[in-house]
Each structure stands twice: as structure tokens, then as C-alpha cells.
Amino acid sequence: MKRFEGQIVMVTGASRGIGMATAERFAAEGAHVILLANNADELKRTAGQFENQGYPVLPLCVDISDPNQVEDAIEQAVSILGRIDVLVNNAGIAWEEPFLDITDAHWQQMINVNLNGMFYVAQRVSRQMVKQMSGCILNMGSTNGLAGEENYAHYNASKGGVVLLTKTMALELGRYNIRVNAVCPGYIQTPLTESIDDAEFVGSYIRNKIPLGKVGKVEDVAGVFAFLASEDAAFITGESIVVDGGQLA
Incomplete structure (x- = not known):
């Protein structure tokens, strides 16, 4: 039997990159996504x-930084499918920008999507999971939420917030049989990074920062999401699981 046969799994940011790979992994293991x-x-x-x-x-087209759109989408999903067993709260944005040059608009945009949006989706889905007295929520963190990196102050701040949001959710939702964890990837090659990072940059990054000697693939992150949602991780909650080839070590 497939691990997620008969389960309903919601994935945000599911149209490309890590989100798409994760949605495909759950679908291949039997979930209705x-x-x-x-x-x-x-x-x-x-x-x-x-x-x-x-x-x-x-498929539901939603801007997660708009709480009304989030509310409507979750209501629609539950009305059609009846429940949500797993949430992969993946959607986010990132760009490089020196701290002294960050505009108020850019700061707000980053926080609105990466932190506020994650809160809106997690809270609304949690309310449904409380009714079910079961569920698993997996938030997309980052190694940037655990250690700083130059030129990413707004991104780092948003992901640091996700890590502490995850821990607090785990504390409050455990009584409802809801597990909450974060996945914190390091440098993962996606179609976006492949289009902007040249071979010289990638080679230097691997040599200087990643002990395993390679960059991560979207499937590496998708596999961790699937593990954390499975019964094999039934006693894991409140954790931030790093997927970085040893970079933070």
C-alpha cells in the first residue's frame, strides 16, 4: 500500500520547483493533492x-498573502474533498539585496508572502485539522532562518520567523494530534537558480561551502517532506530539519 493512499495533501507554491516536486512525490505515493x-x-x-x-x-489559484483568498481556497478545498490531512506550506519568494538598500515596499513584500502568508495558510488549515483531531503541517523554512547571510536581511528575517512560528504551533497544536515541523533547505538547484547561477558560481559554492560536494535537488527536499508527513515521523514535532549537504555543519 502506498504511504499516503486516501490522504488529502495541500501544497502551496505547487506549480514549479520544490513545490511541484513535493506535490508529485505525494501524488505518486497515493495522495489526492x-x-x-x-x-x-x-x-x-x-x-x-x-x-x-x-x-x-x-488546482486552486491563490495569493497566499491575501487572507481572504486563503480562507476561500481552504473552504473550497474542504467542501470538495472533505478534509486536509497534510499541509506543505511551501510558497515563498527571495531575492538578493543589500540591507542598506532594502525599500519599505520590498521589506513588506517579503514578509507578506514568506511569513504572513505562511501564517494565514497554516492557521486556516489548522482550524480544519482541529475539527478532525489529526493532521500534519510542514512549513518551508531555510538555512537562512538559522544562520544569517549577507544581502538577504529581509529573507533571513522572514525565515527566522517561520522557524519560531513552527515551534509555537507545535506546542499549541499537539493536544489536537497535529504535528508541525519545518524543512530548512540550503542551496537547492531549481529551474530558477539554474537560469541565474553560472557554472563558475555553482562550482565555487560547492567547493567552499558544501561538504557533500554537490548541490541539492528539488527531489531531496520533497523526500524529506514526505518522510515528515509519514508514520515513520509520528513522534517528531516542533523541529527544523536541515537539508543542506552539511553546509551549516
């Missing part, structure tokens, strides 16, 4: 790819 993303064209394309593979999906 709810795909949330804010780009309608990408979402339609991804949903079509999943359906062509025979995976049942429910």
Missing part, C-alpha cells in the same frame, strides 16, 4: 501534467 499557486498559467500547466500521469489533483 490540492495544488495552490498564484500564477494561473503555471498552475494550469502543472495540473495538466499531473492529470496526464493519472494523479488526482485540485
